[in-house]
Amino acid sequence: MHWNKELTYWITPKSGPMRGMATLIDANHALSRDLPSGYLKRVHWVDVANLLVQAAESGSDEDVRIATDELLRAVEQEGWMERVPRIVSAAA
Secondary structure (H helix, E strand, O other): OOOOOEEEEEEOOOOOOOOOEEEHHHHHHHHHHHOOOOHHHOHHHHHHHHHHHHHHHHOOHHHHHHHHHHHHHHHHHHOOOOOOOOOOOOOO
16 A cells, blocks of 8 residues: 555645645545544545545556545535635535
8 A cells, every 4th residue: 555655736725624635644534534524425525535545555646646636626625725615505
């Protein structure tokens, strides 16, 4: 497993519950420890979790890039790359 492999670029949310992430293990811990209860049921977080595992298993730069890009998209979708978080309905 390649959990210590660096992400393609660091992701540092400006708001929300998630820590800054520099490696695959940072992202893993952010998903498993920082996300509020129930968030891992959302499709975009399930997809990110699967991509992180795939990247950690393969160690491939391409898999890490894909996982990093999707992680950033998920954080952006939650509004956490903005200083003031968006209010998202519970049904989102």
